[in-house]
Amino acid sequence: MSFNQEFDDHGVWRRQFALRLKLMSEWLQDHELLEAGVRERLDQLHAQVRNDKIMVAFVAEFSRGKSELINAVFFAGYGRRIMPASAGRTTMCPTELGYDSEVPPCLRLLPIETRLQSKSLLEWRNAPDKWERVDLDVNDPQQLARAIQKVAEVRRVTRSEATALGFWNDELPDDNPVMGSDGMIEVPKWRHALINMAHPLLKQGLVILDTPGLNAIGAEPELTVSLLPQAHAVVFILGADTGVTKSDLAIWRQHIAGLPEGQASRLVVLNKIDTMWDALSTPEQVQLQIAAQRTESADVLGLSPLQVIAVSAQKGLLAKVSRDERLLQASNLMELETALGVDLLGQRRRILGAAVASAMQALRQETGRLVHTRARDLVEQVQELEGLRGKNAGVIKQMRLRIEQEQAEFDASGAKIQAVRSVHLRLLKHLFSLLGHSHLKSRVTELARALKQPGIKLGVRRAYGHTFELLRADLLKADQLASEIQSMLEGSFKGLNAEYGFSLQPPTPPQLQQYLKDLELIEKSHLQYLSLGNALRLAQPEFGERLARALMSRLRVVYDTAVNAVELWNKSAAAQLDAQLRERRRNFSRRIEAVSRIQQAASGLDERIRELQSQQADLNLVDAKLVELTGQLLESPEAAQAEVVEA
Incomplete structure (x- = not known):
């Protein structure tokens, strides 16, 4: 399945899990088993599954087709480009695409001048009035694309301003942008962009991070030491016609190679393979050239060739829009989507599965102890009442006095x-x-x-x-x-x-x-x-x-x-x-109530014993239902996915 299909199924599992968790909470509430600790555990688990985000970071030097790849994988359904992907520099500032139901569809832009102030990006996120906001119409692809084009905006500043903003360093001339004939320097107009839109994948928790080139990455340490290391997958894009250039290798070594193994899936995309489709070469010769470029790129980056996937994002987008299956196959885009689905979603399912298993085990223990306490109290009450058979009123009165004394001693133990x-x-x-x-x-x-x-x-x-x-x-x-x-x-x-x-x-x-x-x-x-x-x-x-x-x-x-x-x-x-204190106090009240009823009517003893035995049977059913409900929640995401596919 494609990444989109895999992600859709993952979203279905999350919604099913949330529903089962809600039903279980209601059932526990109805049976007075939803104690504070259990409620807290269920709330945390529900929040973890509901708010589970999967971040895919796309990293590349300029003009590698990164934005076009994002369009092809995620936004082809709009029938046109959404992220700006024209020739030259497009995405000039780090751009996050996600969904927050509490925020209307919009593009928020943080001015580049905020770099001059002593606040982190995280702190700026909590100051929405400092961002420029552009409302988005998600049902109008043209308006959407036109608005998002703003992430490519630049402004021209003096060399001293560029230095203060972190885009110019006299000691690093190779990293500096080109200075105009008028002595002015072009820098991004925005420091960071947040796009909030109700795209189906974004609604299900996908977050896409589109990063600019080397110079912009290096100037924003929070991006490098916080956002990239927290991404669940990093897709590094190279040009098939250039292979690994010096600047590509600099980005890889400084920002990606050091990411911990297993923490994030790392995929390298050799983009623009359509530039190698040569009419003077046979299809076999073209494939051999692409394979050689994959192997060489893998060697330079220290990876297995299996981690390098050769695609044509532009042809893949065109194929999806025009529904051209042959062109889609030739673009090899589906291989990338499959790799993302297998590696990325497989990792997230394992993490969620472990969290669910741990929470359910603790929940079973806590609610199981409460059920056990009630069962034990019922057994003791039945035995206590059985001992009253054939006894006279004086003995029954003495029992009531003894229970009241026990209750008073227990209350004094506070x-x-x-x-x-x-x-x-x-x-x-x-x-x-x-x-x-x-x-x-x-x-x-x-x-x-x-x-x-x-x-x-x-x-x-x-x-x-x-x-x-x-x-x-x-x-x-x-x-x-x-x-x-x-x-x-x-x-x-x-x-x-x-x-x-x-x-x-x-x-x-x-x-x-x-x-x-x-x-x-x-x-x-x-x-x-x-x-x-x-x-x-x-x-x-x-x-x-x-x-x-x-x-x-x-x-x-x-x-x-x-x-x-x-x-x-x-x-x-x-x-x-x-919970134990509450159950004990209830137990005293029930025992005193039972003895009072027996004192008032001779038939009260047998009636109360039958009631208690009925409660024991009901409690056994509660225990069995508890096992069933937790078992359903313990079902692994993989098994639930299989059920979804079969359905």
Whole structure:
């Protein structure tokens, strides 16, 4: 199947999963099993699947046909080009295409002058009034294409302005744009563009990142150290007629080769193979030339030839628009779409499948314990009432007094349970402080200061190393503290279980060590950026400041994720204790009510026992239904995809 078809099926699975999750939440609510910890876990899982984004980044030097490739793969259904793809430089600023239902269809453009201010791109995203907005009519392809043409706009500035904006460096003459006869320099008018439109693929969570050439990439460190490393697939485009040029190799080595294996699918597209369709050569000879170019490009980039796909984006777009199957086959575009579908979606399905399995296992444990508690209470009530058969009113009265005494003793135990909570919260406060924004900022302060210093930064690599050593030590300390809290919970819960007959079991603690891998990836992407080729660029204080802001933005995402994991663990433990307390209080009320009914009517005993036995049967059905519902949600995305295809 093509990438579009694969993605459609992936979207169907996500919608089916969301529906099943909603039905399960309602069922748990109806059966009073939707405790706070369970609700939090379901909400997080629902948000993860609903908001799952798949970012495909297209990277190339100018004039490699990158925008045309995006048109061919994603927007051929409009019957024309949507992204500007004329000869020469087209996309002048990084452009993201995605969908947000809360924002009307529009193009938002961030002025290039914002580079002069001390804010990261992430911070600018939260200041929508600073972006120029152009409304889009997604039902009018001509208006859509005309509006998006704005991403190609430029402005002419003086050399000093170009230097301040990061597009001119006297020490790097080869990277500088051509200066006009009037001494003016052409630079992008916009720093970043966001296109929000309800394209079917974008609505399902696809995000397309269209990047400009080498000079623009290097001038925006946040793009290189944040957006590209977070892309799920990077498509690097070369020209079939040129192969790997010097500037192509510079982009590859500085921005793509260092991306971690397995973190993102990396595909190289040898575009414009139609330039090799020579009427004086046989089809076999043309194919041999293309194969040779693929092999040579793969060798230069250090890849397998299987990772290099030769296509003609222009002919592929034309073939889709004109419905020419022979031309589409000759363009080889479907091979690229298949590779994207297999590699990219396969990776996302595995990640989502693992998240679902983990969440369902925890949910089964938490709700299963609650069902077990209710079943045990019912058995105890039946046994208690069976013991009253043939007893006189005095014995029944004594039983009621004993239950009331047990209830009073249990209510008086609140101080002991509150002590468990207070110790737990005190340790958690320390844990949250280790993962908080203030502590993180203090750890990055020294590095940020080093990056902002003018001149060649000989010690900046050492500053990175020291900063990340501190961050790793903090995470390991936080992980150790989480283990101590878990041990405390296990001891406290064991004592409460023994004293009050609870069935408390601490939820699995967050594995904070897993975020060490995220730190490693962030550090690697930054160290890759400290290559000799960027040394002179790094000498500019404003550039170093942008790099520091990009680092802080990305670290915050990691730490916020860790904090969310700790909060879920805390809520699960607290909710479990609350649920057991609530069930115990309900149990006392039901026991007293049952004895009262028996005191009032001789037939009350048998009637109450039958009611309890009926509740036991209903609870067995609830337990079976719980297994069935979680089993449906545990169905792997791959299996669900097979069901969709068969249907």
